[in-house]
Amino acid sequence: MSKRKAQYASKLKRATHLLFYKRHTKPGVKGWELRKTLGSDYQKVLKLLDDYLKTLDLQVNTVYEEEKTPEKPTPEQLDRARFFITLRGEITPKESKMVGWRIDDLAGLAITISYIISKKGKATRKEIEELLREKLPGWKVGLNIDRYIRYGYLTEDESDQLYLDWRTRAEVDQKALIDLILSK
């Protein structure tokens, strides 16, 4: 193995450790952490890792601090971005139980996310509660919304407005979700 190849193989391993193991309260690794550990060519290492993970149905995903993904991110934007490993393909509803979700809670999350998307990215907590109450027991509605907030799918401001948070941007293909619901 050439020296260059060996170097990248070692960086690939380090990137895998960094991205797979939970290091902070929030999952994922910031761009600056990757740059510090892997060097300035960390984007190339991530590309190699992503190619490798393809066969395992996994992918390297990037979430920028900005609400919209920049077309050509600057080094500063990359430094502040968070990198994750996510599932590349789909899981079956049965498999979702393995991820630790009850069908009710997952359906509630799906409804909440799609409703907020349709309302230009924000909706009042009251509106969401009313929507969820149609199919979930009343006592569970508030608890579920708080759980979605705690997990990072939603965020709430002081005027009780709910917005989509970093985890939705990392895990949910928003356009696909809306298209799928409308085609039902």
Next chain:
Amino acid sequence: MQSKKERERQGREKLQRIIDTCKSVEIRSLDPFLIDVKANIDEVKEYFPEWTIPEDLCLDAETIHHVASVVKLQGEWVKHRSTSLYTDPFLLEEKLTRLSKGEIVETFVKAWHPIIELEQITLQSLAEATTYWLNLLPMDERWKETPPNEVAIGSATREELVQERILRDKAFSEELESFWQELKNSVQEKGENGRIPYWGFVGADTYEETVQKAFMTSFLITYGYATLEIYPLEEQIFIKPHEKQETKTGNKQLVSVPIAVSVEDWTKWKRGEPV
């Protein structure tokens, strides 16, 4: 014919109504096109000549601000409708209500790519933890009570306290009185009509000294040893010492007057430029 007061009252009510409507659109994410911007601006224009007091002018400015926010929201609304993510919320709500929980989940998992993360103990982390444990002191040693340091009781002289800057070498009242005298002398020597320009008195050879004098002057004024005469149009400030300390201000309302004593001002004064 409506009286002026009546018209003003009516105008205020109308502006307040415009503000409330704009606010409800901003807060409740309603369709911003529900607001007729042109009609609102016409109303603001109509009442503008009536406003004379600052409160009414502020209300006018606030109305314009809220109408502008609505115009901004209208822009965003149009932009969002033109994106591929736009969906009629009513249509979507309708669809969501019709779908069963199972169908919703089935749909969601097709667009959901959950984050993968692991929590696992490795041999290396176990080894590190063991080393840490071996080096960790027992609780009774770590939380040992340290007896307070005994300090011998002694007495300090006045000179020592002055040196430690706990006491000043002169009592403050004494210092203030001699400073008052200094002001009186300066007025006699350089002043006119029993007063002296502010910078003519506080200005000194060094900036530190100037700040010190400005600081003391503020006490002279607060405690009634002197007063300030301010001419805002001419941008002139004079200090006028009282013959006796005046502790009562009668019916006059007390006001605070901030006067900046910056290095730039001091440099200007040194150069003989007007401050």
